Amino acid sequence: MIDTYRHKGQRKKLVEVLRKKGISDEKILNAINELPRHFFIPDSALHQYAYEDQAFPIGAGQTISQPYTVAFQTQLLEISKGDKVLEIGTGSGYQAAVLFKLGAKVFSIERQKALFDKTKPLLEKMGIKIKMFFGDGYKGLPAFAPFDKILITAAAPYIPQDLLDQLKPGGILVIPVGEGETQVMKKIIKKADGTFEEKDYGLFKFVPMLKNKAFEK
Numbered sequence: 001m002i003d004t005y006r007h008k009g010q011r012k013k014l015v016e017v018l019r020k021k022g023i024s025d026e027k028i029l030n031a032i033n034e035l036p037r038h039f040f041i042p043d044s045a046l047h048q049y050a051y052e053d054q055a056f057p058i059g060a061g062q063t064i065s066q067p068y069t070v071a072f073q074t075q076l077l078e079i080s081k082g083d084k085v086l087e088i089g090t091g092s093g094y095q096a097a098v099l100f101k102l103g104a105k106v107f108s109i110e111r112q113k114a115l116f117d118k119t120k121p122l123l124e125k126m127g128i129k130i131k132m133f134f135g136d137g138y139k140g141l142p143a144f145a146p147f148d149k150i151l152i153t154a155a156a157p158y159i160p161q162d163l164l165d166q167l168k169p170g171g172i173l174v175i176p177v178g179e180g181e182t183q184v185m186k187k188i189i190k191k192a193d194g195t196f197e198e199k200d201y202g203l204f205k206f207v208p209m210l211k212n213k214a215f216e217k
């Protein structure tokens with residue numbers, strides 16, 4: 001795959017679109033400007049649209065999130081260099097790549113084997129060094145906890161307790177909650193005393209976070 005001048009130009013325009021929609025963190029805008037999003041979209045017929053602010057199919061009934069949503073969730077996470085971040089729903093790997101570009105140590109879980117198998121070599125080839133796990137995001141990664149930040153990129157029916165438990169005091173969890181057409185974006189801060197503070201950030205549209213019997217014990 002090549003990153004042409006045309007793609008680069010379209011990307012600059014996308015960054016301006018995101019800025020107008022309210023994304024103000026220059027580091028995030030810079031990461032989006034540097035990452036060739038079309039590399040993360042398997043159907044090359046869609047590459048000409050890759051820099052529209054839209055979600056696209058990535059196979060296995062899943063989608064690469066809309067760039068605005070990626071930027072918005074990332075902004076809520078307040079990433080600092082070196083943050084240990086757990087992402088639920090690797091999908092195309094694009095969101096994980098944005099977090100990596102911001103200097104985070106990224107751990108990402110995907111429950112669909114087909115996507116896991118496709119995204120792992122793609123990220124390796126692109127030099128995006130993250131730890132990828134095939135498994136159930138509801139359980140998180142107890143062996144690697146605690147995390148500074150946790151990001152859920154699928155529509156969750158509720159906030160999984162296991163994920164709250166795996167957050168450091170002072171940590172932030174960002175999760176779209178709801179089972180209907182749209183979900184409420186929630187930012188949850190774990191305070192030093194272990195209690196939680198919750199804030200809502202409007203409605204978004206995600207594919208559902210699913211349970212998988214294969215991972216249940």
Ligand code: SAH
Nearest residue numbers: 064089091092094095111137153154209210
């Ligand atoms: N962050 C992704 C968004 C992909 S869409 C990107 O940037 O492309 C959400 C992803 O969550 C899908 O790939 C879906 O398979 C995955 N998913 C759904 N339920 C899950 C679960 N319980 N555990 C882990 N991943 C899950």
